[in-house]
Amino acid sequence: MINKICPSVEAAVADIKDGATVMIGGFGEAGSPIELIHALIDQGARDLTVINNNTGNGQVGLAALIGAGRVRKMICSYPRSSQSKVFPELYRRGEIELELVPQGTLAERIRAGGAGVPAFYTPTSVGTPLAEGKEVREIEGRSYVLEYGLKADFALIRAEKADPLGNLTYYKAARNFGPIMAMAAKTTIVQARQVVEASGIDPEVVVTPGIFVNKVVEVADPAIESVLIEQGVSYP
Amino acid sequence: MSNADTKAGLSRPQMAWRAAQDLVDGAFVNLGIGIPEMVADFVPGDRQIIYHTENGILGFGPRPAEGEEDPDLINAGKKPVTLLPGASFFHHADSFAMIRGGHIDYCILGAMQVSASGDLANWSTGAPDAIPAVGGAMDLVAGVPNVFIITDHVTRTGEPKLLETCTYPLTATGVVKRVFTDFGVFDVTASGFVLKEIAPGVTVDMIVEKTGAAVEIPADLKVIEVPDTV
Numbered sequence A: 001m002i003n004k005i006c007p008s009v010e011a012a013v014a015d016i017k018d019g020a021t022v023m024i025g026g027f028g029e030a031g032s033p034i035e036l037i038h039a040l041i042d043q044g045a046r047d048l049t050v051i052n053n054n055t056g057n058g059q060v061g062l063a064a065l066i067g068a069g070r071v072r073k074m075i076c077s078y079p080r081s082s083q084s085k086v087f088p089e090l091y092r093r094g095e096i097e098l099e100l101v102p103q104g105t106l107a108e109r110i111r112a113g114g115a116g117v118p119a120f121y122t123p124t125s126v127g128t129p130l131a132e133g134k135e136v137r138e139i140e141g142r143s144y145v146l147e148y149g150l151k152a153d154f155a156l157i158r159a160e161k162a163d164p165l166g167n168l169t170y171y172k173a174a175r176n177f178g179p180i181m182a183m184a185a186k187t188t189i190v191q192a193r194q195v196v197e198a199s200g201i202d203p204e205v206v207v208t209p210g211i212f213v214n215k216v217v218e219v220a221d222p223a224i225e226s227v228l229i230e231q232g233v234s235y236p
Numbered sequence B: 001m002s003n004a005d006t007k008a009g010l011s012r013p014q015m016a017w018r019a020a021q022d023l024v025d026g027a028f029v030n031l032g033i034g035i036p037e038m039v040a041d042f043v044p045g046d047r048q049i050i051y052h053t054e055n056g057i058l059g060f061g062p063r064p065a066e067g068e069e070d071p072d073l074i075n076a077g078k079k080p081v082t083l084l085p086g087a088s089f090f091h092h093a094d095s096f097a098m099i100r101g102g103h104i105d106y107c108i109l110g111a112m113q114v115s116a117s118g119d120l121a122n123w124s125t126g127a128p129d130a131i132p133a134v135g136g137a138m139d140l141v142a143g144v145p146n147v148f149i150i151t152d153h154v155t156r157t158g159e160p161k162l163l164e165t166c167t168y169p170l171t172a173t174g175v176v177k178r179v180f181t182d183f184g185v186f187d188v189t190a191s192g193f194v195l196k197e198i199a200p201g202v203t204v205d206m207i208v209e210k211t212g213a214a215v216e217i218p219a220d221l222k223v224i225e226v227p228d229t230v
Helices: A009-013 A034-043 A061-067 A086-092 A103-115 A178-184 A225-230 B012-020 B035-042 B092-100 B137-143 B204-209
Strands: A021-024 A048-051 A071-076 A097-100 A119-122 A136-139 A142-148 A152-162 A185-195 A215-218 B028-031 B050-053 B057-061 B082-089 B106-109 B113-115 B146-150 B176-180 B184-189 B192-198
Touching (some): A009 A034, A034 A185, A061 A071, A061 A086, A103 A142, A103 A178, B028 B035, B035 B106, B106 B137
Parallel strands (some): A048 A071, A071 A097, A185 A215, B028 B106
Antiparallel strands (some): B176 B184
């Protein structure tokens, strides 16, 4: 019997090793798997390469992971926000690497990585500093930049419902990077608001089929990043 | 918020109103952060526009009432939104397939600089101490057929933003179709900027003086008629 349910967030992230590449879902706080990130901080893995659209806010979630000095390199599209202080400070001191990727290129690189497509041509960034040093090819009269697929050792994502086979649904705009990161990681770890039995999700509404998911842990009442920041929480 | 009393030309809401008049019924539209977001307030009532936000929603509506916000229902500016009937959610790769695949009809963005050949600079000043951040701007302008810009005609220090050549790092080359400024409406054509409409109280001389590129002035220049309600 396949059963991907883990008893705790600690158990779910236990195998993440130093030097791992970790995709973390979420667009800002929407869809951020904050309990899994906090468990990863407690677990202690370091020298991580993290792929996320942003770099976290305040001193919780992804920002706390970065602030704890566990991240060697960020691959993201928008490492600034009104509430992101941790990454900019480390970056200015030269203590963290940044690979800046246009948002749609980031998404497509992740999708391609999960789909067995090693590289693709895209019109995005042609003629800009972000295309410097990259192969440019003319196809039907227009120039395109070669971009490579992205894979990861682990993905941490937040879903709404999950079943023991790893089938997932999402909640509103929290879906964002979840489905593609689940495809691109060797081990996909999911925190779901509700774990249901195998017949508990209509196959017609499954968004991420369980084939892309390895571990599921129920977090019934996930913390809300902006609420934690308002309360002045600093993790750990 | 009107600044019409203190300087010549359109206020920010009036610029947004003018841009809204050029969106056709049934269009899929992506609005950038800032003044472009105000465009949605001014679309004529007989036109249905479907708004796309690149984090994964089609068909979102205005900001919710206080206390009704949902941290998982936000736009690309990470501000809370609501859903209109017929809305849909999708993941990021699908969202940018809509953008890059030419399915979104218009995007309306802000700009630091626009060149006479339609080059756009709106993501970085290139300052060495700045944290570089690009988001979806490069994907939007590379994929959406009608790229409209709303911007003040000059910078806070009075420097032209419409130029022969951009000096800041580019977002893309040759993509801007139309620019709405406080001074007027400009089309970007094969021969450069063409002034289509001029704002009330603004003169052609002011435009020529405050534009860093040649501007073609048509003989039948129209003055923008802003309704009193904007």
